[in-house]
Amino acid sequence: MNKEEILSKVNEAFVSVLEHNNFELTDQTTADDVDGWESITHMMIITEVEKKFEIKFKLMDLMNMNNVGDLINTITSEI
Numbered sequence: 001m002n003k004e005e006i007l008s009k010v011n012e013a014f015v016s017v018l019e020h021n022n023f024e025l026t027d028q029t030t031a032d033d034v035d036g037w038e039s040i041t042h043m044m045i046i047t048e049v050e051k052k053f054e055i056k057f058k059l060m061d062l063m064n065m066n067n068v069g070d071l072i073n074t075i076t077s078e079i
Contacts, residue, residue, distance in 0.1 A: 001079060006053075006072050008031030017041055026036035053079055 007025060014034070016019045018041060023034045031037040037045070049071070050056055055078040065071050 003072060003076070006075050007068075009052050010049060010068065010071060010075070013045055015053055017044045017048050025068045027067065027072070029068040030066065049075070055079060 001014075011021075011025050018034070018036045018071065020036070023029070025034075031042060039042070046053060046062065051062065053075055055073065055075065057078070061074045
């Protein structure tokens with residue numbers, strides 16, 4: 001699975017949880033850039049991403065994620 005395919009599935013997870021698509025995810029996107037991406041929805045997004053990719057993030061991986069690029073890199077290393 002290439003980066004564009006991963007980003008597409010991550011985007012689907014965001015839309016599913018946030019119930020809107022008024023954003024564009026890039027490697028540099030953070031919670032400050034997306035309306036509704038707050039602490040509670042963050043955990044819901046992580047759970048949805050784990051389901052979509054059939055993976056389980058390690059706590060240290062989650063703690064080291066600062067943006068969507070970090071999320072994609074972690075997904076890549078898990079699949």
